[in-house]
Amino acid sequence: MIKKLKGKKDDNKVSKQDVRIKCAFKQKYNDTILFSFKYITTQKEFSLEGLKKNKNARQNISIIDDFHTCLSKLSNEGWENTRKKAKGQGGIETIPYSDIYFKAHDPKNDLKLAKDTKLWIVRFGGDKYRLIGCKSDSCQLVFHILGIDYKFSAYDHGS
Secondary structure (H helix, E strand, O other), X not given: OOOOOOXXXXXXXXOOOOOOOOOHHHHXXXXXXXXXXXXXXXXXXXXXXXXXXXXXXXXXXXXXXXXXXXXXXXXXXXXXXXXXXOHHHOOEEEEEHHHEOOOOOOOOOOOOOOOOOEEEEEEEOOOOEEEEEEEOOOOOOEEEEEEEEOOXXXXXXXX
């Protein structure tokens, strides 16, 4: 038996424009940073996978430890505090997608990254490394990690 909603007319239609997808989690945790590795580059020199090639195990452990510390700090501080910080203190700087030397692993173009899309860079490990990513369009809490620059080779760092 199918019941009708009170006051519902059979000709009621909902257009795609009327439907807005909201991140339910954001309503409760509006300043939380969630991390996604779905689109991290497959180019090993800009991912954690590349550390396997490096024979210096002590350095690898240090980089991974600094990376973990960075993620923990970002998680605890949230977007608002991170935006307020200077780039040398773990704040955010931006760079256009066209300026990086790797490509995000996004075969279906879900992120719709254009040449001028601003990527966010967070320094970690005492300015030795960079976390490179972008915020999600569908949920502003999500930070898609696209690559890790642990050799100063992901983009032109200037002189």
